Amino acid sequence: MLDYVISKYNFWIYVILMMIGLYAMIGKRNLIKKLIGMNIFQSAVILFYVSISVKAGATVPILSGHSYGHGELIEVAKYLNPLPHVLMLTAIVVSIATTGVALATLILIYRRYNTLEEDEILKIRRDTGV
Amino acid sequence: MIWQLDLILCLFIIICAIAAINVKDLLAAVIILGAYSFFMCLLWAEMGAVDVAFTEASVGAGVGTVLFIAAVSKTKRRSKD
Numbered sequence: 001m002l003d004y005v006i007s008k009y010n011f012w013i014y015v016i017l018m019m020i021g022l023y024a025m026i027g028k029r030n031l032i033k034k035l036i037g038m039n040i041f042q043s044a045v046i047l048f049y050v051s052i053s054v055k056a057g058a059t060v061p062i063l064s065g066h067s068y069g070h071g072e073l074i075e076v077a078k079y080l081n082p083l084p085h086v087l088m089l090t091a092i093v094v095s096i097a098t099t100g101v102a103l104a105t106l107i108l109i110y111r112r113y114n115t116l117e118e119d120e121i122l123k124i125r126r127d128t129g130v
Numbered sequence: 131m132i133w134q135l136d137l138i139l140c141l142f143i144i145i146c147a148i149a150a151i152n153v154k155d156l157l158a159a160v161i162i163l164g165a166y167s168f169f170m171c172l173l174w175a176e177m178g179a180v181d182v183a184f185t186e187a188s189v190g191a192g193v194g195t196v197l198f199i200a201a202v203s204k205t206k207r208r209s210k211d
Contacts, residue, residue: 013140017147024151030209032156032202036163039194040147043170050179054131060178085179092185096194103201110205117210 010051017044029118031109035102042095046088053081061085131177139173156209160198167191 005012021044024037061082063074106116113121146166153159167190175183 009137009140013144016144020144020147020151028151029211030156032198032205033151033159033209033211035198036150036159039163040150040166043167043190046182047170047173050174050177050182053179054177056131058178060180080178085182088179088182089185092182092190096189096197099194100197103197107201107204116205 010054011048014044014048014051017041017047031106031116031118034118035099035106038102039095039099042091042098046091049084049088049091053084055080135176136173139169139176143169143173154209154211156202156207157199159209160195160202163198164191164195167194 018041021037021039021041024040025034028034028037055077058078058080061079063079109121110116113124115121115124143166146162146169150159150162150166153162167186171183171186171191174180174186
């Protein structure tokens with residue numbers, strides 16, 4: 001059991017990071033803190049995907065020039081799986097776009113309510129009925 | 131993949147994540163999040179995902195931190211929790 005836990009430690013660390021992000025999104029009241037939690041959550045998911053592609057004793061998925069194009073077979077076990085890398089490349093760019101839109105919305109909220117604490121915003125909304 | 135280096139980087143990442151959500155100063159939290167992104171970038175370079183590491187260093191840590199700092203400078207720096 002302990003051996004199993006230790007041999008898959010990357011996945012445990014990804015679960016811990018995901019829980020830290022989830023706690024920040026639910027438990028913190030400041031909106032920027034919630035956004036930081038969302039960033040941590042996203043990179044935890046990306047860490048999970050990149051961990052899938054790791055093989056023991058494999059190297060970076062770049063073919064060297066002389067072994068390519070001469071009809072030889074490429075040994076797949078020697079190279080990492082590049083498909084999750086490419087997918088996560090897109091995910092990083094999308095996460096930055098999401099963060100940008102969220103920060104713009106946050107500045108609009110600050111201009112309207114003059115605070116970024118969730119409980120104060122809810123109190124103002126309850127008092128004024130807007 | 132060198133597991134000692136991997137474990138040290140994962141430890142630093144968890145410390146940075148916990149510090150980023152517990153610091154009361156928002157600018158400090160954002161800078162710690164940038165450090166977290168750079169540690170993540172090191173971890174991916176170490177795991178063999180060099181293209182992901184490259185993108186994370188430029189887009190995730192660079193542009194993300196700049197956007198966060200701009201938003202914090204437009205709004206309030208203190209946070210209650």
